[in-house]
Amino acid sequence: MTTPILQFGTSRFLQAHADLFVSEAMEAGKALGPITVVQTSGDASRAGRIGALSAPEGFPVIIRGLEDGKAVERELRVRSVSRSLSTQANWEEVTRIFVDEARVILSNTGDKGYALVDGDTVDGVPRSFPMKLLALLHARFRGGGMPLTILPCELISRNGEVLQRLIVDLASRHIPDAMFVSWLTDRVIWGNTLVDRIVSEPIEPAGAIAEPYAIWAIERQPGLTLPCEHPCIKLVEDLTPYERLKLHILNLGHTVLADRWRGEGRPQTECVKDILANSAIRGELKEIYREEVVPGFRMHGLGDEAEVYVATTLERFLNPYLEHRLADIAGNHAEKVVRRIIGFQEWCPGVAMPRLSAIARR
Template structure:
């Protein structure tokens, strides 16, 4: 059993995104092959998930919502995962698969996945994901150093460049070898990616419920290998427009609604769908999109793309099956205001944005 795709992370997002895409592509003969999934945290409560991910019949992904005006409610079984391992108990096998089989490496290690502690490299199996990845890359280099594509899916801008910077920083301390350093820069393809899909609920022990909308945009560069061909995977020359559209329309809209939810002391368990059921609040958001957000994108030559993305975003917000709670969106509100609103105003400084300005000023 050879698995050319190696995935770090067992999140419900990856189950309903990359794993599902590869499964659908395999049915058409348009994927590199199947996936080995590696758990990096050693969390004992996820042991059952590991077994279920590689079950012979696959695991379920339910896609529910609206797309292009149509209601969608379908269940699929994902059969792309061939093997599961844990860095806590299967490190030697992880090294072997990484060196002998892998052509593409995916990761989705959460908000703290790139955090590196002061004693990160003290043990044979480093504590952080960048530390583990460095050790694996060094083993691959020593085994002949075949080319490899890294496709991080963490929600970090320019995530490939950020991960590369972390790994090279650790490499200088643990493996101060100029040949290894050159290989990391020349033979490892560190791709910047953007992922976009709301995966609202897990299915235990493995599986997920997701919206119909899905995007995996990958910035092209020489030597890039993608895991499969799929309608929701776009290889693009520049990720910037896709990042800006998501951050300053979808995410900005969430933050505007969260600001209203907190300031007006609305119900604790209110969802995006429910708050937009208030006609007055809906009109406030639509006005911001129409008078401030779309003109801002138009000033950058992206007016039509912004109009289309706003329409898709509103359809996603109105998903009748999605229980996306405002209290979850409101987490880290002050930080999100900066990234989603303040940075948008700075990106398009000549476009008047009185309502967005007022939201920021009131903090």
């Protein structure tokens, strides 16, 4: 069986997001076809996951949380992955699939997925994901250059454009072929995407536990191919509103709570649902949303959307099954304050934000 979807990354997020969507779409006859999953890191601790992802019986995804205020729990079976490979052990086969079968490329390679490695080249098996992708794209170009859609799922604003600039720059330095560079910009579609689903726990050797809420917003452009049709996939004209809502409501709320957690020296094991069990803290977060955040969105014509997203976010935060530790959220706190809070203030000049300003000054 050919696999028109080639996925780089074996994360539990992708298992409970893209892999699940494609699996459900395949059952409805609305997917391009199955997926080949490729491990890019060479992490030996995840070696057992590779075979389990493509087991004939599939792998479990458990959905737990609140929907319309009611607790839900259901187990789904993901059967969209028909092959699972490693770039380290199966580079020739990965290259063949990339050249001959793939129509859509997915990636979720972690926080440092776009990082380069000193001395890396396109010869042999490159070490970094960007250089691996460059080598594979060059192989496809040499093999006939059929059009291709790349949908990165890394949490980077305008991720498709960022990845395109990186690959084109690498190509100009490592493969100085004007026709190849032109093909990269004219025949390869680099999609900007936004993904949002909290996937709280892995299931070994493959599978995950996730919240009910999920969205995969993909910015429309000519020639773009979707991996499937699914209610959680939204083809949109502009990703900006979705990015702002997530960054300055969901992520901002996390940072507000992490600031409180840090400042009060609260327990290391405390989760979002635990801190919000305190009515005073929960009330303060609601006031920040109501009096500072929603007015900022309203000045951009997004007030109604912000109110709906705030309600959804609070329901997600109160998910009784979600073990989302504040110690994890508090990582790189100062940088997150700049992006999520100070960035929001700069986007909404003139809107009074006394509580957010106090956090920004600390």
